[in-house]
Amino acid sequence: MERPDWAPPGIDITVPSVARMYDHYLGGSHNFEVDREAARKAMEFMPGLPKIMQANRAFMRRAVRFSVDEGITQFLDIGSGIPTFGNVHEVARRAHEGARVVYVDHDPVAVAHSRAVLEGNDQAAAAYADLRKPRDILGSSEVKALLDLDRPVALLLVAILHFVEDAYDPYAAVAELRDALAPGSLIAVTHASYEGIPVPQEQADGTVGVYRDIRTPLIMRSRLEIARFFEGYDMVEPGLVPMPHWRADTELAEEDPWSFSGFAGVGRKR
Amino acid sequence: MSAEPDGPEDRLRRFATIWSRALYPVTATSLTRPEFESQLLPLARQLRQDLAERVFRAADCDAVGAALVATHCTEPEALSRTLDVVDAYLVLYCGEETEPDEAGRAGGVGEREELRARCSRIQHAVAAGFARALRERTRAEQEAISRAALEARGTVAEALHASEARFRAVFHGAAIGIGIANLEGTVLEVNDALIRMFGGLEHQLRGRNVAEWTHPDDSPHVWKLYEELVRGDREHYRVEKAFYRPDGTVLWTNLTVSLLRDADGVPQYQLALMEDTTERRLLNLRLRYEATHDALTGLPNRTLFFERLEKALAAGESARFGLCYLDLDGFKTVNDSLGHAAGDRLLVEVADRLQSCATAPGEMVARLGGDEFVALTTGPDTEHEVDELAGRIMHALSTPIRVEGRELTVRGSIGIVEGPAAERGAAEVLRSADITMYRAKHAGGNRYELADPEADARAITRHGLTTALPVALERGEFFIEYQPLVHLGDGSVRGAEALVRWLHPQHGVISPDRFIPLAEHTGLIVPLGRWVLEESVRQARTWEAVTGADQAGLPLRVNVNLSPCQLTHPGLVSDTVEILERAGLAPGALCLEVTESALIGADDDLLKPLRRLAEMGVDIALDDFGTGYSNLANLRRLPVSVLKLDRAFTQGMQHFPADPIDLKIVEGIVSLAHSLDLAVTVEGVETGAQADQLRELGCDTAQGWYYARPGPPDRLHELALADAT
Numbered sequence: 001m002e003r004p005d006w007a008p009p010g011i012d013i014t015v016p017s018v019a020r021m022y023d024h025y026l027g028g029s030h031n032f033e034v035d036r037e038a039a040r041k042a043m044e045f046m047p048g049l050p051k052i053m054q055a056n057r058a059f060m061r062r063a064v065r066f067s068v069d070e071g072i073t074q075f076l077d078i079g080s081g082i083p084t085f086g087n088v089h090e091v092a093r094r095a096h097e098g099a100r101v102v103y104v105d106h107d108p109v110a111v112a113h114s115r116a117v118l119e120g121n122d123q124a125a126a127a128y129a130d131l132r133k134p135r136d137i138l139g140s141s142e143v144k145a146l147l148d149l150d151r152p153v154a155l156l157l158v159a160i161l162h163f164v165e166d167a168y169d170p171y172a173a174v175a176e177l178r179d180a181l182a183p184g185s186l187i188a189v190t191h192a193s194y195e196g197i198p199v200p201q202e203q204a205d206g207t208v209g210v211y212r213d214i215r216t217p218l219i220m221r222s223r224l225e226i227a228r229f230f231e232g233y234d235m236v237e238p239g240l241v242p243m244p245h246w247r248a249d250t251e252l253a254e255e256d257p258w259s260f261s262g263f264a265g266v267g268r269k270r
Numbered sequence: 271m272s273a274e275p276d277g278p279e280d281r282l283r284r285f286a287t288i289w290s291r292a293l294y295p296v297t298a299t300s301l302t303r304p305e306f307e308s309q310l311l312p313l314a315r316q317l318r319q320d321l322a323e324r325v326f327r328a329a330d331c332d333a334v335g336a337a338l339v340a341t342h343c344t345e346p347e348a349l350s351r352t353l354d355v356v357d358a359y360l361v362l363y364c365g366e367e368t369e370p371d372e373a374g375r376a377g378g379v380g381e382r383e384e385l386r387a388r389c390s391r392i393q394h395a396v397a398a399g400f401a402r403a404l405r406e407r408t409r410a411e412q413e414a415i416s417r418a419a420l421e422a423r424g425t426v427a428e429a430l431h432a433s434e435a436r437f438r439a440v441f442h443g444a445a446i447g448i449g450i451a452n453l454e455g456t457v458l459e460v461n462d463a464l465i466r467m468f469g470g471l472e473h474q475l476r477g478r479n480v481a482e483w484t485h486p487d488d489s490p491h492v493w494k495l496y497e498e499l500v501r502g503d504r505e506h507y508r509v510e511k512a513f514y515r516p517d518g519t520v521l522w523t524n525l526t527v528s529l530l531r532d533a534d535g536v537p538q539y540q541l542a543l544m545e546d547t548t549e550r551r552l553l554n555l556r557l558r559y560e561a562t563h564d565a566l567t568g569l570p571n572r573t574l575f576f577e578r579l580e581k582a583l584a585a586g587e588s589a590r591f592g593l594c595y596l597d598l599d600g601f602k603t604v605n606d607s608l609g610h611a612a613g614d615r616l617l618v619e620v621a622d623r624l625q626s627c628a629t630a631p632g633e634m635v636a637r638l639g640g641d642e643f644v645a646l647t648t649g650p651d652t653e654h655e656v657d658e659l660a661g662r663i664m665h666a667l668s669t670p671i672r673v674e675g676r677e678l679t680v681r682g683s684i685g686i687v688e689g690p691a692a693e694r695g696a697a698e699v700l701r702s703a704d705i706t707m708y709r710a711k712h713a714g715g716n717r718y719e720l721a722d723p724e725a726d727a728r729a730i731t732r733h734g735l736t737t738a739l740p741v742a743l744e745r746g747e748f749f750i751e752y753q754p755l756v757h758l759g760d761g762s763v764r765g766a767e768a769l770v771r772w773l774h775p776q777h778g779v780i781s782p783d784r785f786i787p788l789a790e791h792t793g794l795i796v797p798l799g800r801w802v803l804e805e806s807v808r809q810a811r812t813w814e815a816v817t818g819a820d821q822a823g824l825p826l827r828v829n830v831n832l833s834p835c836q837l838t839h840p841g842l843v844s845d846t847v848e849i850l851e852r853a854g855l856a857p858g859a860l861c862l863e864v865t866e867s868a869l870i871g872a873d874d875d876l877l878k879p880l881r882r883l884a885e886m887g888v889d890i891a892l893d894d895f896g897t898g899y900s901n902l903a904n905l906r907r908l909p910v911s912v913l914k915l916d917r918a919f920t921q922g923m924q925h926f927p928a929d930p931i932d933l934k935i936v937e938g939i940v941s942l943a944h945s946l947d948l949a950v951t952v953e954g955v956e957t958g959a960q961a962d963q964l965r966e967l968g969c970d971t972a973q974g975w976y977y978a979r980p981g982p983p984d985r986l987h988e989l990a991l992a993d994a995t
Contacts, residue, residue, distance in 0.1 A: 013419050020415065027298040027344040029411035030418075050298060057300035082415070085342050086300035108422035109415070116418060128425075250302040256295065 016214040019081035019110040025050040028084040045206030048258025055243040055259035063188040067154035068095035074153045078104040079160025089124040100146045106130040132168045134176040152184040162192040190264040191226045197261040233267025240265035285363040286314040289355045296347040318364035328395045335399025349400045447544035453500045455480035469515045485512040502537040522548045564637045567621030575636035579696040582648045589691040592656025594645040595703035599681040599715035601641035623666040656688045660718045683710035684718035751980035758965040765827030768806035799836045811853045829861040834868040843879045857887035865893045884909035917954025923963045940968045
């Protein structure tokens with residue numbers, strides 16, 4: 001039986017949370033044994049998971065800087081999880097003093113933690129909402145207070161869309177967000193895929209199984225399926241590529257082989 | 271910042287590069303490797319300084335270990351790699367440019383050992399600092415996440431509480447009745463609306479079992495659906511259901527029951543939503559009552575009666591029914607003389623009495639309208655019962671009814687139909703009863719008659735013809751046949767009598783003796799007669815045009831019958847004149863036949879139009895002469911020029927020898943007629959012997975089958991031509 005939609009995830013700390021597992025992969029201690037146990041299981045099949053997470057963080061950092069270079073100083077980070085370091089607001093503030101950031105997550109613990117971290121910061125806030133209900137996000141007091149939707153916004157969907165099953169129509173949700181954004185807005189996406197993983201798919205399926213067991217299914221999508229999220233956007237060079245390939249500022253040779261798993265891309269709204 | 275190749279700065283950088291390369295794979299930093307290296311550079315500088323210090327400052331080295339944790343090198347592997355790098359490269363890259371010792375020696379063996387010792391102390395201090403910082407960071411993060419979890423749980427609990435409070439508000443404030451029961455049927459929770467619906471006492475609902483709420487009106491599937499739901503085979507169902515309230519009154523509801531399952535899908539509870547439809551149902555019943563009952567008497571009306579009758583007739587092969595159709599005798603007189611209010615009061619009293627006559631199950635009384643009532647019985651022995659029912663009705667009416675201080679004697683006529691149900695439709699049954707009732711009425715009223723198929727058939731035709739007559743004229747269903755009038759002297763055709771026929775779409779050609787009385791009764795005879803006159807006159811004119819030139823100034827005349835009604839119609843003279851003028855026919859070519867009986871006792875007013883017509887030259891014939899009490903003395907007063915002898919006189923002459931009495935009478939009449947200057951026409955001549963006799967007796971003209979049967983107008987034309995040759 002599926003967990004009913006109205007029961008918030010992450011609140012039952014006997015159940016692993018993807019946000020806290022992510023923190024664990026990144027060497028953080030914002031997690032509990034159940035989270036670490038699930039993460040360890042997932043890593044039995046894909047030992048390079050931490051490197052994939054690291055590549056995600058690195059891509060996000062580059063995407064935020066790119067956005068600021070493009071003149072965008074408003075950020076909507078959906079699926080922000082538990083920010084350990086190198087958070088959007090830190091990166092953005094370093095690039096532009098007046099940058100404003102709204103974090104969104106549907107994990108109440110992640111949101112509570114974010115709020116604790118952001119206390120006293122009047123340029124960043126965390127909203128408790130679900131990507132599957134874009135209207136809740138757009139209508140949240142945090143978005144209303146911090147973002148001017150008449151001006152371009154950078155929408156960050158980093159390592160989140162692969163947690164939304166087709167049954168919940170993530171494409172429609174992304175389209176609804178797109179429609180609410182001003183032309184010139186950017187969308188930055190990373191997404192898990194069997195493509196680029198340095199182990200056979202059968203092995204990667206072990207990890208998929210772990211996420212299924214913790215009731216947060218990991219949906220592997222093909223590059224083509226991921227490209228569909230950019231409908232209504234013009235792809236920014238170099239397009240939809242493995243994460244390290246996206247506007248790399250370092251030698252690719254130094255990258256861990258796992259960091260090439262999945263895809264990343266940025267689009268600009270027409 | 272440029273660095274002199276292989277100078278101290280350059281060497282320091284090389285150390286940092288080696289260090290960052292060793293650490294980078296085991297960090298989780300989002301920085302690039304060069305960025306990461308730039309973060310390690312100040313730490314390397316610190317280490318170089320510590321290596322050079324004679325007095326070891328543990329705190330500085332400790333800070334380097336802590337700084338590593340701050341750059342997110344939180345893996346134990348990071349410490350191990352750091353210690354390896356320091357061990358292998360710190361002295362090598364950072365240990366040569368030390369200060370000269372007091373003795374001025376540089377780089378001595380003692381010095382090198384001193385550096386190694388310091389390096390070792392540095393490693394211990396870095397490790398301790400790393401461990402301490404990592405422990406602090408881990409504790410802080412664990413504390414932070416626990417606090418966040420607690421806080422979130424508080425928020426969620428609050429939200430759940432608010433949601434629960436909202437739910438309870440909805441539950442209790444809902445206008446719809448809501449109840450929750452377990453799968454055994456025990457009611458666990460009911461809301462205020464449900465309590466109100468059941469009469470306001472909560473304890474009479476909570477704890478009760480759902481299965482107790484049966485009601486006689488429950489359709490069988492109500493409880494079948496319930497069983498399926500509690501078994502988990504059905505998610506929900508919706509029915510219309512009645513409940514007894516504790517006070518015994520009935521509550522009608524639209525009931526929706528849903529199965530509630532737990533998170534694992536196991537059925538747990540049943541949720542009932544109830545909408546009180548009692549009022550709506552009562553309103554519907556009232557509207558239905560109003561639509562099916564007569565407002566004046568409160569009896570079922572025609573609609574309801576037909577429903578019941580149809581139901582009775584559809585009851586099956588073996589079922590029978592009995593029906594009494596009652597019409598009050600002389601009710602119109604009551605209405606006309608005492609007024610409608612009195613008439614209405616009379617009807618109400620009659621209705622009450624009838625109601626008391628039909629109290630057995632399967633019996634009903636209805637008012638069809640006006641003073642027409644019906645009583646239906648569908649009991650086991652209708653043959654006997656309907657007879658008794660009619661008897662009871664007659665008896666009930668026998669006591670006078672008091673209206674406005676008068677004792678009114680009410681009588682009625684009843685038509686009874688009784689028979690097997692499956693044979694006829696409701697309309698047919700009712701018509702039969704209606705006809706039978708009329709039969710009772712025609713037989714004098716105050717009686718009942720039993721339907722009889724033959725009488726029905728006759729009456730149905732009569733009834734049908736009467737209603738079809740007006741339409742028939744519009745549709746041109748009438749036509750005229752002409753029977754020649756032959757001059758007995760020379761056998762020439764002198765004219766013809768116009769005889770109207772009705773070509774009925776179902777019954778075929780109908781003779782005038784069947785429909786003329788009906789037309790007279792309904793008044794249709796006036797337009798019909800006028801039409802016949804028009805047609806006949808036009809036809810005479812046609813004959814005149816065709817044959818007139820050949821005949822010696824004697825045009826073919828046409829005889830047209832006038833009914834008593836037409837005689838008194840004020841437009842008779844003007845209509846006739848207009849018709850003749852329009853056709854261009856001389857008045858002398860027209861003969862109007864009037865029956866003797868129509869003129870019996872006629873006063874001058876009645877005769878005046880006939881006189882006018884006679885003066886104009888139109889012949890008037892006295893038809894059926896000799897059938898009534900002929901007032902011979904009256905004959906001279908009448909403006910007639912022809913006597914038509916009834917066929918009764920000629921029948922005795924069909925065979926030879928003729929009845930001598932008949933001969934004498936006819937001879938006398940002819941003599942009388944001629945003395946009054948009247949011509950004599952005889953009808954019904956069927957044999958040559960008759961014709962011979964009548965000629966000898968001095969009759970002028972004859973008509974009958976011997977000469978020709980009535981036929982189409984062109985036949986007459988042919989006869990006339992044949993006669994001329």
